[in-house]
Every structure is written in structure tokens, then in C-alpha cells.
Amino acid sequence: MFAIFFANTLNKEKKAVYLYPLKEGDVLFYGIFYGYKRIKGNRFFTDYASVCRFSKKNFKTFNKAYYIEFRFKTGSVFMYVHTISYFVDGRNIRSIRKLYKKILxxxxxxxxxxxxxxxxxxxxxxxxxxxxxxxxxRLDQIGNLINPPPHLSVRSRFRKF
Structure with a gap:
């Protein structure tokens, strides 16, 4: 048995996920995958969103819930870890580097x-x-919509006619 323990720093609550060994000859473990799900309007995350609204003073409200997925042939195990969003933001804080090393x-x-x-x-x-x-x-696409390149501007289209 393989156990993974996580602790919430806000309320010191501890959670555990247990992964069990596979039977001999079965190739059931596909790998680890990362992703996110949108929170707004999702009933599964109503409690998570209310916690974020309650503690707005401490951190921003999250629009996405990031997860680590352990994928097997018979199903998946999801672990939702909201601090993964800091990797995407590119923050270089000591605690984030520490979490990165722990995930590796x-x-x-x-x-x-x-x-x-x-x-x-x-x-x-x-x-x-x-x-x-x-x-x-995505930011380049938004930038091109705000300031289109010269060959795509409206004036250049009229000159061709």
C-alpha cells in the first residue's frame, strides 16, 4: 500500500489518499495526469467556492480547481491541490519550489x-x-484583436479593391 498525506495550512486538517498494489500480470496503471476543472457553476465545488469567498482577505477566489489524477484501467483517483495554480502563474517562492520538489x-x-x-x-x-x-x-490572440497587424487592418482590405 502507498499512502499520500496532505495537510491544509489554514485549518491544519489532514487528508490521505491510498494507492494499492496491482495483481500480478495486470497492466492497469496508465500514469499521472494533471489538469483543472472550472469551479463556477459546478455543484461539486460549491463548498470549495464558499471557502474561497469566506477567506478573500487571505487569497484570491479561484476560478479553477487544479488536480493530480492517478489513472488506472478501472478508473481514476483525483487529488485536488489548489497550490498547483501557483506553478502556472510562475511564482518563484520558496514554498512553491518546495512543493514542486515534493510533487516530483x-x-x-x-x-x-x-x-x-x-x-x-x-x-x-x-x-x-x-x-x-x-x-x-491566448495573450497573443488577445493582443492581435486589440492591435491587429497592419496586413489585417480594415484600411488595408479596402485598398485591395
């Missing part, structure tokens, strides 16, 4: 537990880079 170690231990190969840079590194690239592309 978690990936290594889980892959070792299920005897799978893991790339040395880890999965979270690739995921954060992909999310940052998508964000930059």
Missing part, C-alpha cells in the same frame, strides 16, 4: 511503486510548460 518526488515514488518508467524531468514540468505556452498564445 511523489511522481518518482508512485512510478517506482507500480514499476513504470518515468522521464527524469517529470510529468509536471511538461504540463506546466504546456499550460504556460497556451496562456502566451
Amino acid at each position: 518526488k511523489l511522481e518518482q515514488e508512485v512510478f517506482k511503486f507500480y514499476s513504470k518508467d518515468l522521464q527524469p524531468e517529470g510529468i509536471i514540468t511538461k504540463w506546466v510548460a504546456k499550460i504556460k505556452q497556451k496562456r502566451e498564445e
Whole structure:
């Protein structure tokens, strides 16, 4: 059995997730995946959103709930960790670097537990880079809508006729 423990720093509440070994010969563990779900309007996150509204003085209201997913053939185990959003924001705080190292170690231990190969840079590194690239592309699209390139402006279209 593999246990993962998390502690909430606001109320010192502790949570645990248990992963169990697989039967011999079964290839059921697909890997670790990262992602997010939108909170607004989602009934599953009503309590999470109310906690964010209650403690607005401490941190911003989150629009997305970030998760770590352990994917198996028969289903998935989700762990919602809201501090993953700080990786995407690009904050370079000591506690965030510490969490990053712990998540990398978690990936290594889980892959070792299920005897799978893991790339040395880890999965979270690739995921954060992909999310940052998508964000930059979205900002470029917004910038092009506000200030379109000269070849796409309205005036240049009329000159062609």
C-alpha cells in the first residue's frame, strides 16, 4: 500500500489518499495526469467556492480547481491541490519550489511503486510548460484583436479593391 498525506495550512486538517498494489500480470496503471476543472457553476465545488469567498482577505477566489489524477484501467483517483495554480502563474517562492520538489518526488515514488518508467524531468514540468505556452498564445490572440497587424487592418482590405 502507498499512502499520500496532505495537510491544509489554514485549518491544519489532514487528508490521505491510498494507492494499492496491482495483481500480478495486470497492466492497469496508465500514469499521472494533471489538469483543472472550472469551479463556477459546478455543484461539486460549491463548498470549495464558499471557502474561497469566506477567506478573500487571505487569497484570491479561484476560478479553477487544479488536480493530480492517478489513472488506472478501472478508473481514476483525483487529488485536488489548489497550490498547483501557483506553478502556472510562475511564482518563484520558496514554498512553491518546495512543493514542486515534493510533487516530483511523489511522481518518482508512485512510478517506482507500480514499476513504470518515468522521464527524469517529470510529468509536471511538461504540463506546466504546456499550460504556460497556451496562456502566451491566448495573450497573443488577445493582443492581435486589440492591435491587429497592419496586413489585417480594415484600411488595408479596402485598398485591395
